[in-house]
Amino acid sequence: MFERFTDRARRSIVVAENTAREMGHQQIKPEHLLVALTHTDGVAAKAMAESGVDSAHLRARVSARFENDPSAKKLNKVPFSPDAKKALEQSLRAALGLGHNYIGTEHLFFGVQRQAEQKGEAIDELLGVSADDVHKRILQMLEGGRPAASMRSPALHSAMGAAARSAGRAAMTTGHLLVAIAADTRSQGALALATLGVSAEAVTAAVLQVPVADTSDAIPAEQGVAIIIDGVTTLISDPEVATALRGLSGDQVRDIIKRGIGPASPDQAAG
DSSP states (O other): OGGGBOHHHHHHHHHHHHHHHHTTOSSBOHHHHHHHHTTSOSHHHHHHHHTTOOHHHHHHHHHHHSOOOGGGGGOSSOOBOHHHHHHHHHHHHHHHHTTOSSBOHHHHHHHHHHHHHHTTOOSHHHHTSOHHHHHHHHHHHHTTTSOOTTOOOHHHHHHHHHHHHHHTTSOOOHHHHHHHHHHSTTSHHHHHHHHTTOOHHHHHHHHHTSOGGGSTTSOOOOOSEEEEETTEEEEEOOHHHHHHHHTSOHHHHHHHHHHHHOSOOHHHHHO
16 A cells, blocks of 8 residues: 555654654554655655644644554564554545545544544544644635535535444444435435434334445455565455465565565655
């Protein structure tokens, strides 16, 4: 996935790792990614600054959120936490959803925001401002300053939060969102359903009767293979190569990768 990252997004990952290490934290968390984004001159940093995010205060909040372990400051490679990995996956989904073939700092922000929403949490308190305001500003910047077509209404924003909380650890589906929309009886969607004689209770009952596995909400099986060498994750996305690698042992795969890619170039090491 990192091959899709822009130079600024890659630098953000490096800064996030350095930030976690400096703070004595054992893992790179989504919170470290937020701190890192304020240290780039990308779209996310500009939107965060315009929304009133104080980078120093954000850093202080993140530093105090996790235990300071002096031994972590000596780590050569700081691993990503499960939540940080999911945030990176969400950044890819955000990019694809916008029709972008790259992952920039703006997508990293969306990824962290989406991961928090799926856990039923919010990053507003951490940022000191509304994450939704930052989100809207980013979309406006991407639209060249024009009002963003994908800007959320208050009812939709609330419904998405409710849907994420309902989904819990599972992937949020259109079913979760439909139930949440119907539950807000004053929302446009709920009122439209009411004109059809469909109640919130009926929507909930109907959604529960439809198995996710039989719908387009089902998450496709992973086609790639993730290989970890010395703490560095390499994603093999080519279907034929991935299939071939699955038939090899871990030692065989690592040997092939090491012989094939050799040492990183100066530019790659700096990314």
